[in-house]
Each structure stands twice: as C-alpha cells, then as structure tokens.
Amino acid sequence: MDPVAIIGAGVTGLTAAFYLNRKGIPVTVYEASGRVGGVIQSLRQDGYLAEFGPNTLLETSPKIRQLIRDAGLESRRLDPDPKAEARYVVRYQRPIAMPGSPLGFLTTGLFTVRAKLAVLREPFVPPRRDGKEESIAEFVVRRLGQEFLDHAIDALVAGVYAGDPYKLSVPQAFPKLAQLEANYGSLIKGQILGARERKRRGEIAKDRAPKFSFDEGLQVLTETLEERLGESVCLNTSVTKIAQTPAGWALDLRQGARETRAEHSAVIYAGTAFRLAELKLQTQSALTLTPFSEIRYPPVASVVLGFRREDIEHPCEGFGMLIPKVAGFKILGTIFSSSLFPNRAPAGHLTLTSYVGGERYPELAALPPDKLVALTCEDLRILLGVRGQPTFQHTVLYPKAIPQYNVGYGRYRELMAEIETKAPGLFLAGHYRDGVSLSDSIVSGCNVADRVEKHFRANHPMFFQACGRMSFTLHAFRVS
Ligand SMILES: Cc1cc2nc3c(=O)[nH]c(=O)nc-3n(C[C@H](O)[C@H](O)[C@H](O)COP(=O)(O)OP(=O)(O)OC[C@H]3O[C@@H](n4cnc5c(N)ncnc54)[C@H](O)[C@@H]3O)c2cc1C
8 A cells, every 4th residue: 555645636636646756655646526636627629728717827936837847747838928917907897907017006097096095105004013813804994995995905805715805814815915014014115125035035926926827728737647646546536534543544435335445654635624524533632623614615606608709899808807896796707718828719719717606696606507607798798898699608616616714714724733743644735724826735735745755754764765775776777
C-alpha cells in the first residue's frame, strides 16, 4: 500500500500528489466522483469552449509557474489578449470601465464627487486598534464610504466569493487588507509603501498578477496531473471513515455498493468542508469534524452562452463586467470569455459566461436550465444590447460552490490546526483552509506536500534510506 492517501482529486489533491511523487513518496488519490478536477470543468463543443468553474488562473506565486513547468504544460499555456484588460462595473444600467490609474479614478463616471473625496480622505482615517473582527462592509464603509461599498466592493465580493459583504470577514477573507491597515494605518499608504516588501517576497497582488488558462481550458491542468499520476488515482471511491491505528491510518472506502479498507501512514484531506464534516474520524485524542458542516457554501449556476457577433451591440472587449446588488439585476456578473482567450467561439461569434445565485440570490441558482438562460438573456439584453437567441447554451449548477470565510471563520481554522497537531499524520489542505482561489489551492497543495515530506523524514527515516538505496541501485543499473 502507498504510504500517503490523498482524499479528493481537485487541483489541491492532484498538486499535492504530483509533488509527493516527485519527492519519492508514493501516493494513492481517492476521488468520490467519476472524474478529476473538482469544480474545474471545461467543455469543448460545437466550436465553443465553455468553462463552468474557474475561468482564469492567477500567477500570484512563483509556485504556480513552477507547477506548469514541472507538469510540462508551458507550451499549452494561453495568455489573455492584452486588449482584454478592461473590467466593467454596472451603474446607471450600463457597464462602466473601472479606472486603472489615479487620473482615471478622478475622471471616471463610476463614482460621484462625494465618493471620490471619501476615497481621497482614506489615508487620514485612523486605523481600528480595538481588535474587533469586522465584515468587509463595515471596514469599507469606515475607510472608504458607503458608495464605494455599494458600487464597487459589493460587485467585487460577488465576483470572488459569490458572497455577502456584510458577512465576509476582513481578516479571514481579505487578510491583505487587514494587514495593510495594521502595518501602514491606511490602504492607500500600504499599497504604495508595501510594494517593495511584496516584491522582495516574490508575491504579486491578485489585481496585478498575470492571469492565464490553457489551449483547451483549465481542465488541461488537472487532466495532465492525472496522467502523470497514472494508476495512483482511484475514481468513484468515497472515503467514509478515517481511523488512527498504531501504524498510521485505516480508511473505509465505498466504491458503489462495495466497501473496502486501506491502510496508509499519512492522510491528506483535500476535499470540501461539508464532506469533511460527514467523515467519521476515530483518533486517540477526542476530535470532532462536525463543526465544519456550519461553513456556508452558497449555490452558483454557471450559464455559458454563445451569440452571433452582430447580435450584440456592446463591443465586449475586456475581461467582463461585475454587477453590484444595488444595480438591480439577477446575474452576478459576466466574463467576456471569447474576448479574453482566443479560440473559445466559432468565427463571428462570442461566448459570454454569466453567474447566477451566490449569497445574493441562492434560490435563483437552482432554476431549471431554460429559466436560467432566459433570465441571463434578459439582463444581457439591457446591459450589453444582446438581441436574438443564443447559438450555444449550457448551464452547470454547483449546489455548494465556494466556502464563505464569514466573520468567525477563524474558529474553523483553529480547529483545523488543532486536528493536525493532535492527530499527527492527518493533514488538511485546500480551498476551505488556505484561500478560495485556484492559485491559493495550488499553493496549498504544494505546501501540504512539503509538510507531509517533513513528517515522513521525522517519523519514517528508514523509508528515505530505503528510497536512497533504491535510487542508488537504479543509478548503478543505468550506468552499467
Ligand atoms: C463557479 C466557480 C467559479 C470559480 N472561479 C474561479 C476563478 O475564476 N479563479 C479562481 O482562481 N478560482 C475560482 N474558483 C475557485 C477555485 O476553482 C477553487 O477554489 C479550487 O478549484 C478548489 O480546488 P480544491 O481541489 O481545493 O477543491 P475541489 O475542486 O472542490 O475538489 C475537491 C474534491 O474532493 C472530492 N472529495 C471530497 N470529499 C471526498 C471524500 N470523502 N472521498 C473522496 N473524494 C472526496 C470531491 O469530489 C472533489 O472532487 C471558482 C469556483 C467556482 C465553484
């Protein structure tokens, strides 16, 4: 039996598996569904490329580029059209380009003079020092004013978390904002003065990180990792129980009607918080997983539509548009997918990817596909001047899409840390712990592989000696 079990073949689990294999530690990956990738889903059909989960990968850390290189995917990387930088926010019933510079901010029609003055006053707003955990709404109103929350941040929060700004926690969901205020007393001062420090750490802010995809969508990454892992990936295999044993961990597995057991020295749980809560855990210390069922994952439906170019008035040049709640539309936002990346729609056509549901309108996400398409078309008609019927339509519902790092989320992270300490050999990683973006999940997968290697070197030194002897023997064979 391979020494490490990885539960979940989303991008976190596959990244961890890939790097553990490269470190010479064999793994078995157990995936409940019939495919790898988790929420990543790309579909090529009728000349369109539909991306239902994440659309872009942000290069926020050198580890992202390294993974692409190590997986041999550099030639398949697809950078966006440089003309597709513009992002729009809806106000006055139309998309308005977000300002990209201080001068752009002063002249934009997106904000009133009053809102602009409130933002210019931000460096003089005293930082909060009483330690209260604020929601992003409270934080933004205090530092930048209500209008900036309603017409910018609310839309941004819908785009990243499909979340509610009155519930999402600043230190948990936007830790960099909390740090800027704590370290520099102001977001604007921190942006300017902290630039050198971020450069030194090799970190790139999410709003400035290069974004990219692959020629056949993001699924290329997870399918390639699956290929590299070969037989190590067991699909249609749910892990239902993990129990600590004197030798390590025993896993109960369900494969359809069949129930089996497997033994491993260490386990990485790289699934979702709500399925973690369903796992039966048996350890020497009294530990519980049930609190993780409280973590909210609102539903999101992805609606991918193709149209003839001449049926859309708006040029749709840019990344896409974000829609704040006050604008009064049903969709949360739209990505101009075929303007962003080439070869995502047949010649003379455009692909638009819209999102419905989230914390704003959870009930809408579960509508049947024809109703989802109709409400999306109605909003796109007003906002982009879309006429005529779609030439391509496909919807996917994520009943539990993105975890909400709401106020109080810190207690779940503390419980995760406690589990790792009190149950050595059990590791927790992925979007429910280390950040909700795809790049956060990749970094989480890389980091958990390092933690597992450290655990192995400390607890199973014989294993590495045996590996060393084996590679010496293989080397001797090669040179003889
Ligand atoms: C609609 C949508 C749009 C998004 N857009 C973007 C975007 O544009 N950019 C971006 O950076 N991020 C985006 N994200 C977020 C990003 O895609 C995810 O955070 C990331 O892919 C999560 O990867 P993961 O491996 O941690 O989890 P998942 O992809 O959720 O994978 C977890 C896997 O674990 C398996 N599993 C769980 N429990 C068990 C068990 N007990 N036994 C066996 N298997 C189990 C599940 O079946 C699943 O396959 C988006 C997410 C969604 C839903």
